[in-house]
Amino acid sequence: MTTVFGIPLGLIQAQAFNGLQQGMLLALISAGLTIIYGALGVLNLAHGALYVVGAYAGYLTYAQTGSFLLAIPAAAAASLLAGFVMERLVVRFYYDRPDEDQILVTFGLGIILVEAVRAIFGGQSQNTPTPDWGQGASSLGFLMFPFPWYKIETIAISAALLLAFYLVLYKTKLGLVVRAGIEDAGMVNLLGINVYRIFLIVFGLGAMAAGLAGIINSPITAPTPDVGGRYLVLSFVVIVIGGVGSFPGAVLGGIVAGEIMTLTSLFNPSYSEVMLFAVMALILLLRPQGFFGQAGRA
């Protein structure tokens, strides 16, 4: 068996594939975060909580109907609605406030959402079983170990959702306005387009991305009220690496982050996250705008 640095090549391949799966999930969450930050300039610290909202809405639907395929749109609807409500009732009053105020208010909203979930469901994790079409594992003909089918399918689902996201952003008029808003919201406003309506939609879309990630990942990581916290932190790292406000940056950054974590675990698993933060620090030093971000952007 061929080895690289003493590690079997097959294991390296398996971890690289694993990194792709984790990375796609992070890409989805981060895509949502990056468009919110890019367009609205708001650092959405409730993003992890929106993941949790999606996960629990999906879990409830799954428990009631037994259909995972129904749970996915349910999660999307719940997180979209949560995003709309948050934006209309609270966040939109903070667009002109300093960054610290925006951070605090989204942080507070996140706590409210998480504690509401905890009050309703309790702290125990909820069992979201793997759907029937996701049972079993396969080595796909080239992997050293069988990889769970469901995880392979999440790569496909995440890719499809990211593609849909891409089509909305780059092929529709709405997407054009959103991207223009990311570049220069003030100018868009001056051009007579109701940029605040756009902000509402962007916030909702970003929230929906997090919620979809929540339900997709639920069979892998059981939903608890606190599960979103870690993804919040990781998605921030991803958008720093990929470039704030950049959709391709979020995708590439997510995949890169996933690969860093899994490949580092080949050498020393306790350093997986350390390595990711080290890379983020390096990027901030050498290329602060990230892979695709624009230099000088706030």
Add this chain to the structure above:
Amino acid sequence: MMQGGPKSISRRTLLGTGAMLGVAAAGLRPAWSADESPIGTFPAGTQGDSVFFGLGCESTGPYSAQGGDMLKGYELAIKHLNENNGLITSITGASKPGILGKKVTYQNADTASNPNNAVQAFSRFISQNKAIMISGSVSSAVAIAAQKLGDREKVIYLAGISGSNETTGVDCQRYGFRACHFAYTAAAALAPVLAKELGTTRKVAYLVPDYTYGRTVLASMKKFTEAKGWKTVTEQLCPLGSTDYSSYLLNMMASGADTLVNICFGADAVNSTKQAAQFGALKQMKLVMPYAAPFFANEVGPDIMEGVYGTTEFWWTLEDHNDKAKQFVTEFNKAYNYKPEWGAHIAYLQTALYARAVEKAGTFRPVEVIKEYEKGEKIDTTIGEVYWRASDHQLVRPVYVIKGKAKKDMKSKDDYYDIVATVPGEQVMPPEGELGCKLGSYT
């Protein structure tokens, strides 16, 4: 001036003797009167008709389910104390409601398994509420930090769930007490059962949360299983609160191990085990949970749990063997609609044993209470006869080795485990001093 009369005493002599006796009496203290000098929150915390317990049970973080269960155990114990309930008084020996007639009040702070939060919360309980006792932990890191605080502030701290050897080992404290089983005793009790049931030539992969609890369970399990002939092939350390264990699982599957010892606790145990099942790792490796968390079986389900060996501090089927256990399970189930897990049990037990020590000492003053603990008297409890070891403040108590039941063998929806062995405490306790405990001073 006094006249005549046989042996009459002059006024001067009387006054002088009287003065001398008075001075002597002030200096001498009769043996039966206790030292009442202030220490810690005594006597400030015992003025009035109530005393305050400061609790630190997690309600957020990966251990929040266990913390919630533990808090209910404390609440039930405190309710029983205040109502003079027969179950708790059979352990405490109290005749009046409360402890020494004083009502018990309490408050809980969410530590989120973070030692800094715990220290802040307990400090507040001590300085603002004059807590006479602080208790509660699911994370050993919290227990160790809180114990140190208790020792500094001279307030007794009772660990909740704490599996690390260090809590009554190198980090033991005069003002800290641990009643649950822990890494050393769990491994010592489990290893013979594993060797007998699974064989002596196994290759083991360890999944270890990277903090004091994980590392000491790893060390103890290695010690006892390698002595039986098992070979450790890989140790995967993961951060507390990890969500995706696929990288660790892939490494473990590549190592050629045939046994997976999962030291993770709480939500981490659930996620890592479910993911192991998804990867088919559990077809390749036999799962062992050396320190099974409350609700673990409940959350992963009997399909995964079947045939899994582990240890636990308490399981509700003990009610068939012990009257006090039966009463505890019944009362808890009545109050909270589910059968208590071991977080609740250890909370109840620690509270009852504390109340007993105070009642026997006749005072809340911590020095006397600690000395009462250290007498090491045999106490009859929900888990049979137990006693405190004075040299490290560890309760000598049984360890229960459990095996997961097949779904078809479950007689009720909570019937997840068979208790395959009840190992007496003396058989598995570390020799005194082996874990490096040096208790500090009383004052």
